[in-house]
Amino acid sequence: MRLLLINPNTTVSMTEKAAKAARAVAGVGTEIIxxxxxxxxxxxxxxxxxxxxVPGMLRELKLRQAAGYDAVIICCFDDTGLDAARMFCDVPVVGLCEAAVSMAGFIAQRFSVVTTLERSRILIDNLVQRYGMGARAKVRASDIPVLELENSSSGAIGKLRATIERALAEDGAEAIVLGCAGMTDLARDLQVLYGVPVVDGVAAAVKQAEALVSLGLGTSKRSSYAAPLPKPFLGAMQEFAPVSSIEVSGA
Amino acid sequence: MRLLLINPNTTVSMTEKAAKAARAVAGVGTEIIxxxxxxxxxxxxxxxxxxxxVPGMLRELKLRQAAGYDAVIICCFDDTGLDAARMFCDVPVVGLCEAAVSMAGFIAQRFSVVTTLERSRILIDNLVQRYGMGARAKVRASDIPVLELENSSSGAIGKLRATIERALAEDGAEAIVLGCAGMTDLARDLQVLYGVPVVDGVAAAVKQAEALVSLGLGTSKRSSYAAPLPKPFLGAMQEFAPVSSIEVSGA
Amino acid sequence: MRLLLINPNTTVSMTEKAAKAARAVAGVGTEIIxxxxxxxxxxxxxxxxxxxxVPGMLRELKLRQAAGYDAVIICCFDDTGLDAARMFCDVPVVGLCEAAVSMAGFIAQRFSVVTTLERSRILIDNLVQRYGMGARAKVRASDIPVLELENSSSGAIGKLRATIERALAEDGAEAIVLGCAGMTDLARDLQVLYGVPVVDGVAAAVKQAEALVSLGLGTSKRSSYAAPLPKPFLGAMQEFAPVSSIEVSGA
Amino acid sequence: MRLLLINPNTTVSMTEKAAKAARAVAGVGTEIIxxxxxxxxxxxxxxxxxxxxVPGMLRELKLRQAAGYDAVIICCFDDTGLDAARMFCDVPVVGLCEAAVSMAGFIAQRFSVVTTLERSRILIDNLVQRYGMGARAKVRASDIPVLELENSSSGAIGKLRATIERALAEDGAEAIVLGCAGMTDLARDLQVLYGVPVVDGVAAAVKQAEALVSLGLGTSKRSSYAAPLPKPFLGAMQEFAPVSSIEVSGA
Amino acid sequence: MRLLLINPNTTVSMTEKAAKAARAVAGVGTEIIxxxxxxxxxxxxxxxxxxxxVPGMLRELKLRQAAGYDAVIICCFDDTGLDAARMFCDVPVVGLCEAAVSMAGFIAQRFSVVTTLERSRILIDNLVQRYGMGARAKVRASDIPVLELENSSSGAIGKLRATIERALAEDGAEAIVLGCAGMTDLARDLQVLYGVPVVDGVAAAVKQAEALVSLGLGTSKRSSYAAPLPKPFLGAMQEFAPVSSIEVSGA
Amino acid sequence: MRLLLINPNTTVSMTEKAAKAARAVAGVGTEIIxxxxxxxxxxxxxxxxxxxxVPGMLRELKLRQAAGYDAVIICCFDDTGLDAARMFCDVPVVGLCEAAVSMAGFIAQRFSVVTTLERSRILIDNLVQRYGMGARAKVRASDIPVLELENSSSGAIGKLRATIERALAEDGAEAIVLGCAGMTDLARDLQVLYGVPVVDGVAAAVKQAEALVSLGLGTSKRSSYAAPLPKPFLGAMQEFAPVSSIEVSGA
Known part of the structure; x- marks a missing residue:
């Protein structure tokens, strides 16, 4: 099984950290690309x-078609371009937020998502509502710029811990979801430290992708995720024009 | 990894059918008990x-503790006794309905759950609402008594197909969830027949249980799923009294 | 009119306290069994x-059929086994939580439910949401083990008052619902003390049961509460097998 | 116990029909004014x-204060002026819709409200949503002008039956709520005819009012239903000016 | 274009302040009556x-028909009598709360409404929920009697500022909505002071009314806002009886 | 006032049709670019x-900054890139769907949105839910490819009418919202034909943009729409990198 893990931002160190986390939890026979x-x-x-x-992420989906992949993980907690990718693919496409909050739902009735900046908090809260967890989850920001997570001396971990502690004390959180791909390396230690389940989106997405592939479940091509219709694309986006609806299938 | 699959009803043929379905999708190294x-x-x-x-199901949880298990699957689409089992265990406990609708959410925006009798329809609709899928999923009954699914000449499959066809025509369903453990053997054929993803709860629950175990995620013991408090249990239920909160842990 | 008040736990002193509370509010001609x-x-x-x-509670329903009853009150604020009892009976079955939050809705737009332990808080919050009061009611725990309510020197009342005071100060509560059957004797005094309506579930359930009976309204036997279907029950649960759907009627 | 039943419309025959229905279900010692x-x-x-x-209804509340009443029933299924009356009174005030849908909730998980004209359908649907029953109840109009219910040869009953039959066939209704005070005399016969509970708002409101009074529960005077503040009222409405907040109390 | 701005309370100074605010934002060719x-x-x-x-407000609607108006603004943040006015008119009728929260939704994802007294807070919260903004807006009271806003030395502005500051600090508000017609003169200064959009209901309603009129959009006369049916009105309300459904049209 | 109307697709005839519609409703002194x-x-x-x-749309936002604009209209009913544009701008940004459903809410309690293809139906339904109109609006597809609306002999209008007629007959719609920018020229005729308000998104967005600008209301820069943070953008997207947060302001 080949899982295409796409980091939709252009920071290679984040990809590497996520890939390491993904490989650490991948099943026997799962290859992380x-x-x-x-x-x-x-x-x-x-x-x-x-x-x-999103276009950079979709380009990777397209470029990697020849080599083939069985599922896609979009490695950002904002589930960047998730719906567009699902139209492009007939294999499953999994986002970190949807995967993480789904898994948290199996082990806790109420939980808190701890993300980076205030500007991402409402965005993620809207996702959480869309995924049906609005009455069960609270989203908190930690005032951490994303790239500070790449720098161990940035003080980011202290801010993250303080936010988790507030979630446990004030929200009645039974579990914590880490709301940024860049926090993937911290989950295990935080789980030990706080004695509650700590869900990391990268790991959660790998397991959800494996689960879908092993059950033969792909993205439904009926209605909202039907393959893009053939039509002209002008200018720099020309490369994305589907010639026919057959061509857009996954591996 | 040892997954304890408990059929909470007493019909052995249903357990065997579910076990077969579970083993067919279980990962390398997963043992289905x-x-x-x-x-x-x-x-x-x-x-x-x-x-x-529920008591019969909880007794199996207790009896199997000595031998040990890493996660529990409650093999009924009503998610029978799910919350009670989560209090008893610190390993993950997965229900078929929660697992199936979660997985359907990754591959379809709108879907229909097709269950057996009218009396189960609202029960499952309430579960679907609790799991946050109320705005995305419609539940339909097929007028099939559960045990007719054990009898290939009962006409059950014809009724099930008719119900799926109505869901596709009238609900705008992009995927179908089979809403009874006894339908587990039908998913693949129906998926081929109708060309939309068909999600079976038994298979979904196996993959969710494997996912949770492999990520080291157990049931949160904070707040609503905290271990049962030691107290007297009278009469026939005496066997279930927790002597101390330590004893109730899973394998 | 004969109301069967079943305490689903096995502590006789709680039953007695609840029975006293029930008789204190019962109408002329109402007998509390x-x-x-x-x-x-x-x-x-x-x-x-x-x-x-639940099985112990259902057994009482069954044992008391010969003598007859016109409605059932399940005397626990968790509405323990309420749906199962409604399938068994064709007379009305009333739970304390549903009765109390319904009545609170007539006299206040926003209110708080004050219960015992944190582990019961989310359980009751889920009930409140199911009963349609999620946007109007907040649930708070008082850190009181249930049986401490049976012991006047336990400090339970102090904790309860402190929680009510927080609800009034922080939630904008216009009324208080006491979220445990064991608090039934405290409602009147607290109402006087705080000058807001204080709703007790036992009393509320008695009045709702009387209301339903006097209007000739029984549990609907159409769809979700239809009588249990005849089928084999194995082992210790054999006593609960419905022989025919006629037999399951109430008094 | 004195219950003030106010018909907020000016048709005496409707008041008489409702009063008759109210007296038929009132408890021993309850006087219906x-x-x-x-x-x-x-x-x-x-x-x-x-x-x-509303002003005509509030005037009756005011005029009857001297004689005294223990609770108020606003005898219209639109719950006309309910919130205003609750501010005026410290005794309980009960509306037909709120009473009826609350009682239906104890005996059915899903039900349909059958009202008169299309123009009242959305109004009642909004009430049903506010009372928290939006996910459980469907509202249907029968195309019956209200006053046709006062005329037995109007064909109204035929239209009502046809609407109930559609609710049973298409909505999965487990119970029926009659959505107009003028239908109060029809409930018992329709319940016998269709074999499902049929809830009448007049009867439901009487029992809810009795229940609240007998438990010593009045309208909360904290926050949204606090007594009207003393202030000038000009013109024809001068009679409604509260001189002081003490004066506005009920009987 | 003639906009009829009706102050439903009888305080002329509030009308004048609102009229001034309305004229300050009205477009070329818009007359504010x-x-x-x-x-x-x-x-x-x-x-x-x-x-x-409400009757006083509806009377103005009726009295001004001969002179004609193209839209109506009900100049109270409680949207007093909004639905009744929409039945009476076929021109658009706009309330301050609906206009203000609609406009806030275009410029902020989360916002707070700051109103006067606690007794109005829940009333407005119910409106906000009805208008679909319940998950996006929080309502706060400032403990200001409405008429104190007419008196610059009342301390009202200090209370209002303190409430806005709490909304910004605690609610994550991205914008502020002023929840009383009497605050209309304060919006611009508060916007400058706090650096977030501050929406005033009077101004918002003028622009929404102009927008509807200029697009030829009137109140739908189908279903819930259909013209009142001809029928007798007794007593002091006789003046409001519609003689025929034609007569009730707006200008 | 200068409104920048951006057609995010590359079909010039659609821009021209929308510009014509926009200019037809624009106020005195409003320039449509x-x-x-x-x-x-x-x-x-x-x-x-x-x-x-989206990138093509954002590029236009950036290119037109030098010349200046007071508000932006994104001329697609999917509200394409609306949130991204709001981060880029401090002037208001208005989408067709949000504008149209907001305006429909002032004139009807229940309405239907009639869009093009099935694949857009759920997308728009999700928007409608996000905008708080999920309980009031139903979305229907007409099976019309978008570009067929550019061709008067395509049969598109017949399909659209048939869908509107079903919405009126089956949904209880009190108004119709046209769910595609390419339908903008049809609104007036359809309103006359069906006798219910017909809301066009292009016209609605123009009036909402004018309203916001004339009230001095811009996009909140607090929290979710704060200006993009300066950071490197690689590859073809380099042009979009904000150099500093000051530079990203609108005209």
Missing amino acids: AVTSQTGPASIEGYYDGALA | AVTSQTGPASIEGYYDGALA | AVTSQTGPASIEGYYDGALA | AVTSQTGPASIEGYYDGALA | AVTSQTGPASIEGYYDGALA | AVTSQTGPASIEGYYDGALA
């Missing part, structure tokens, strides 16, 4: 960065 | 049957 | 205790 | 009629 | 005042 | 097309 977007922002902090990361 | 409740109803059709199936 | 479950936990603190209390 | 508004529309069909019925 | 209700409370603080303000 | 994206799909049918249209 980790790729970094070649075009777009160095980190995704809010809707603007996110929107400009 | 399939057990049938020794006390309670032969099938679970509504709340009364369900409530009376 | 108070029974204590003979099997199960001494108190219900969370889902595990609750699930194991 | 039935009054008809002296000013406003002859029937309440939509928001305009409703708004213009 | 500001009228004060001649009957009812001097301010609207809660449901009782509101209900008794 | 209509621009067509230079890069991306010829029409937006689903998430894939939408995501690939």
